[in-house]
Amino acid sequence: MINGHTQLTGLLGSPVSHSISPLMHNEAFRLLDLNYVYLCFDVGTKGLKTAIDGLKTLGARGFNCTMPDKNLMCELADRLSPATKLTGAVNTVVNDNGILTGHNTDGIGYIRSLADSGFSVTGKRMVLLGAGGAATAIAAQASLDGLKELSIFSRKSKFWDRAVHLADTLNSQTACHVSLYELSDVSSLRSRLAESDILTNATPVGMAPDTNHCLITDPSMLHPSLMVSDIIYNPRETLLLKTAKEAGCKTCNGLYMLLYQGAEAFKIWTGKDMPVKEIKKLYFQ
Ligand code: NAP
Numbered sequence: 491m492i493n494g495h496t497q498l499t500g501l502l503g504s505p506v507s508h509s510i511s512p513l514m515h516n517e518a519f520r521l522l523d524l525n526y527v528y529l530c531f532d533v534g535t536k537g538l539k540t541a542i543d544g545l546k547t548l549g550a551r552g553f554n555c556t557m558p559d560k561n562l563m564c565e566l567a568d569r570l571s572p573a574t575k576l577t578g579a580v581n582t583v584v585n586d587n588g589i590l591t592g593h594n595t596d597g598i599g600y601i602r603s604l605a606d607s608g609f610s611v612t613g614k615r616m617v618l619l620g621a622g623g624a625a626t627a628i629a630a631q632a633s634l635d636g637l638k639e640l641s642i643f644s645r646k647s648k649f650w651d652r653a654v655h656l657a658d659t660l661n662s663q664t665a666c667h668v669s670l671y672e673l674s675d676v677s678s679l680r681s682r683l684a685e686s687d688i689l690t691n692a693t694p695v696g697m698a699p700d701t702n703h704c705l706i707t708d709p710s711m712l713h714p715s716l717m718v719s720d721i722i723y724n725p726r727e728t729l730l731l732k733t734a735k736e737a738g739c740k741t742c743n744g745l746y747m748l749l750y751q752g753a754e755a756f757k758i759w760t761g762k763d764m765p766v767k768e769i770k771k772l773y774f775q
Contacts (some may be wrong), residue, residue: 557579569591639667
């Protein structure tokens with residue numbers, strides 16, 4: 491029941507109408523009998539500052555940011571969480587009496603989704619494909635959570651300079667040893683994979699509608715003790731995951747990363763644990 495005490499949360503970005511977040515959060519509020527509502531606002535970077543000032547004035551409890559607003563939001567927040575300082579991208583904001591604190595729950599969501607599959611990054615070696623927004627969040631959180639070695643493979647294009655900076659920052663501010671390689675360096679990719687515990691695809695390669703693509707073109711690069719994870723959730727099984735299964739690897743798709751990044755935001759706003767079991771059954775099968 492919406493009344494005079496209802497607290498406002500929501501999503502800013504463009505586009506946003508396809509998002510599953512309103513279903514997930516509003517159902518979780520209902521299940522826990524919390525007087526909150528979650529709405530979507532189609533706002534790109536051009537209108538972001540005005541929208542943020544408006545939400546602050548209205549006393550909104552908090553909001554998520556998605557593309558293309560994540561980086562600019564980092565500049566507009568009053569305070570930043572440690573992962574956000576490393577990534578330069580915010581996907582969750584909480585408003586405490588007019589002070590906006592920016593968080594990035596994508597990385598935490600990813601780590602929690604791996605935990606569901608019985609995998610912990612602590613002390614492990616990871617090969618990460620991509621250096622965009624999601625890859626950066628995963629790299630930062632995994633390094634903060636005790637990953638031993640991270641090998642990032644990226645095309646030498648728009649995210650390259652940012653990836654060089656990220657690798658330097660993680661090497662100087664965490665105990666993780668981070669190296670950056672060009673994606674076209676197939677022999678390094680092969681040798682890093684041979685020594686790694688987990689391969690993470692954080693590029694859109696393999697996502698619908700282009701489902702016939704995969705960055706691992708030779709399945710012999712994969713070994714059965716490698717966990718292969720793809721943060722894509724449409725389709726549920728990408729060509730990478732199919733190839734990995736055939737090579738005897740354990741696999742994990744991006745569906746629960748989506749769920750858990752939302753659950754972390756929910757906790758930040760309400761102080762309560764999202765009833766993830768029920769939400770999983772309803773929207774994440
Ligand atoms: P992004 O910021 O645009 O980064 C994309 C990365 O992939 C960049 O490093 C880009 O490199 C690389 N890339 C793109 N096309 C490539 C190709 N053909 N070959 C090699 N590298 C390529 O996007 P993002 O927000 O990180 O999202 C990446 C993927 O993760 C998307 O599919 C998105 O849906 C998914 N995602 C899932 C979740 C979840 O909760 N499961 C959360 C966030 C994102 P260049 O610089 O060379 O283009």
